[in-house]
Amino acid sequence: xxxxxxxxxSGALEKEKSVAQKPDTVLVKAAINGNADSFTExxxxxxxxxxxxxxxxxxxxxxxxxAAQQAFAKAALKLPQLKKESRxxxxxxxxxxxxxxxxxxxxxxxxxxxxxxxxxxxxAESRDDDTAxxxxxxxxxLSASARELIFLRYYDGMSYEQISAVLGISEQAIxxxxxxxxxxxxxxxxxxGFGEV
Amino acid sequence: xxxxxxxxxxxxLISRTINTEKPRFDAEKWKQKYPDEFQTLLSRTSKGASYxxxxxxxxxxxxxxxKLAAAAAVIIVAISFFVIHQGxxxxxxxxxxxxxxxSPVEMMTAMSLERAFRRGGIEAVEKQCKExxxxxxxxPGSLSVEQILAEFNGDGKSSERTKL
Numbered sequence: 048x049x050x051x052x053x054x055x056x057s058g059a060l061e062k063e064k065s066v067a068q069k070p071d072t073v074l075v076k077a078a079i080n081g082n083a084d085s086f087t088e089x090x091x092x093x094x095x096x097x098x099x100x101x102x103x104x105x106x107x108x109x110x111x112x113x114a115a116q117q118a119f120a121k122a123a124l125k126l127p128q129l130k131k132e133s134r135x136x137x138x139x140x141x142x143x144x145x146x147x148x149x150x151x152x153x154x155x156x157x158x159x160x161x162x163x164x165x166x167x168x169x170x171a172e173s174r175d176d177d178t179a180x181x182x183x184x185x186x187x188x189l190s191a192s193a194r195e196l197i198f199l200r201y202y203d204g205m206s207y208e209q210i211s212a213v214l215g216i217s218e219q220a221i222x223x224x225x226x227x228x229x230x231x232x233x234x235x236x237x238x239x240g241f242g243e244v
Numbered sequence: 245x246x247x248x249x250x251x252x253x254x255x256x257l258i259s260r261t262i263n264t265e266k267p268r269f270d271a272e273k274w275k276q277k278y279p280d281e282f283q284t285l286l287s288r289t290s291k292g293a294s295y296x297x298x299x300x301x302x303x304x305x306x307x308x309x310x311k312l313a314a315a316a317a318v319i320i321v322a323i324s325f326f327v328i329h330q331g332x333x334x335x336x337x338x339x340x341x342x343x344x345x346x347s348p349v350e351m352m353t354a355m356s357l358e359r360a361f362r363r364g365g366i367e368a369v370e371k372q373c374k375e376x377x378x379x380x381x382x383x384p385g386s387l388s389v390e391q392i393l394a395e396f397n398g399d400g401k402s403s404e405r406t407k408l
Binding site: 079082083087090115120126186198202203 | 250251254255257258259260261262267268269271274277281282284286287305
């Protein structure tokens with residue numbers, strides 16, 4: 048009995064492993080044809096990135112997770128409308144961004160979800176409150192796209208390749224934008240008594 | 245060296261401020277939260293293949309060659325449609341013209357005139373005569389159809405023949 052269940056478990060793990068190794072295009076095609084495992088794998092693959100995008104807009108981790116899940120729900124419905132399978136990540140990011148913006152508009156007044164407020168919560172958890180406070184201020188001074196990039200890069204340590212897939216821009220462009228964003232932050236921190244950063 | 249150190253410090257500061265616990269996707273929870281969407285996804289199992297087969301628009305728009313081919317096909321179909329619909333009455337006219345336009349001699353043979361008479365009586369004969377004489381100008385008013393018929397039957401006088 049135990050041996051049987053172990054066999055089933057190992058079979059499921061094998062299946063999961065094989066799905067995880069497949070490229071996006073294969074998974075998207077399978078998901079369009081109603082393969083739930085492929086869609087789940089895509090969700091698993093892009094969940095941190097979607098949460099990071101939503102977090103950069105909503106400024107709240109829990110709301111960001113809700114937005115990411117909602118984005119997957121919408122993607123499940125609209126998947127056949129996707130024109131190019133290779134652009135799934137970018138397409139999903141657009142959905143997530145729009146949902147997060149809608150959520151920010153709808154709940155903004157009650158929850159005060161502007162990034163500055165939420166980042167202060169993050170700062171409270173950090174070791175040095177003052178430092179984190181100034182860093183979050185520096186992040187909040189960035190443009191929406193630069194903030195999104197910073198979140199993608201530092202939220203889960205995403206590689207340039209992964210960010211490139213999500214944002215649909217080259218790795219060189221990501222490098223340039225990140226440099227500019229970090230320079231702006233460094234300037235802000237320097238002006239606010241951080242010395243050399 | 246200093247620059248590198250500064251960059252490293254900034255990276256640390258950002259990471260410390262932003263970096264939180266890695267979000268993990270819970271598929272089961274998601275399925276429970278969005279059952280309709282999940283069902284819609286599953287319902288495409290049978291439709292999926294046919295969906296792609298039927299989506300000609302997507303196939304065409306995928307590459308410039310197929311776009312050109314589709315445009316050419318549309319143009320060919322449009323031209324042939326135009327030719328068939330616009331050209332057919334003309335074609336019909338030309339065929340009827342070729343069928344009806346005979347030489348005046350042919351039109352004035354006894355058989356031809358007899359056929360015309362059977363078709364529409366003396367009026368049809370008159371009409372055929374008019375058609376036959378069109379290439380050589382208007383019929384003299386002094387000549388009647390009967391006289392012409394008599395001429396063609398070989399009963400006419402030579403003087404009248406010269407008048408013609």
